[in-house]
């Protein structure tokens with residue numbers, strides 16, 4: 001393949017999707033996915049995540065725009081593009097009467113790959129499916145079926161793996177197995193794109209994060225940068241005596257007074273070494289401002305995500 005390894009492994013340009021009836025599910029999406037990264041696509045229900053994945057995987061037809069996957073145009077070079085991609089879909093519909101071994105081997109064959117029992121065995125072992133290799137899929141638990149879907153997606157050794165809501169309805173053990181595998185795959189050069197509602201998961205796993213809302217990609221950012229830029233910590237002081245105003249010489253501090261005057265909230269940059277808390281407490285003491293309790297909280301990726309989605313709602317498109 002004549003693909004420069006530093007070029008993005010997936011490039012979406014000007015992707016639009018209008019479903020029959022005219023509903024605009026994606027609006028002018030441009031996105032590059034870098035080789036070997038774990039990219040998390042976050043968005044509320046109905047934001048367009050599955051539609052976006054469906055387009056790259058050739059399941060949904062874009063109304064406008066182009067997608068290049070692993071150097072292949074997904075429309076012109078459909079087969080080659082599709083062969084580079086593994087998809088773990090949200091829904092479980094798989095061949096109930098087949099054995100685990102047969103269905104995974106069959107998936108590999110679909111992409112014209114020669115049989116490789118050693119590889120299939122490794123995938124099944126990694127997913128703790130080896131003992132179940134001869135079991136019919138219909139006899140497996142939901143979690144085991146999910147493992148089969150992952151094994152099927154990996155059967156043809158794709159360089160890109162999409163996981164659409166992989167953790168939905170999955171127990172802790174499978175989640176751990178899955179993330180261990182995802183990390184291993186990434187270490188071996190596979191690019192992983194996942195959608196998730198479990199924001200801690202994105203926080204934990206992703207190198208970069210894209211936030212999509214109402215069909216628009218509103219942010220694409222390195223996870224650490226996103227957390228640093230938007231992450232804040234808050235210290236809440238419950239006051240002994242309600243206050244009506246913040247004293248003037250505390251104006252320079254990032255303080256807000258609750259509407260009922262019962263608590264003061266100090267916001268500070270969670271990445272700074274000096275939080276300023278000790279100094280603030282001294283200042284409050286000097287002003288005779290006494291408090292009965294204090295608690296701190298950190299804005300999580302979830303808070304950041306919620307505020308980004310809110311902002312985009314408030315800003316008319």
Ligand SMILES: Nc1ncnc2c1ncn2[C@@H]1O[C@H](COP(=O)(O)OP(=O)(O)OP(=O)(O)O)[C@@H](O)[C@H]1O
Pocket residue numbers: 019020023025043044045046047048049050051052
């Ligand atoms: N075949 C279809 N026909 C018409 N509208 C559709 C179709 N498929 C999806 N939609 C609409 O497009 C929007 C985006 O759906 P999509 O499934 O991509 O969202 P999502 O971000 O994956 O949501 P979720 O988190 O709930 O899975 C939704 O409003 C959905 O109702």
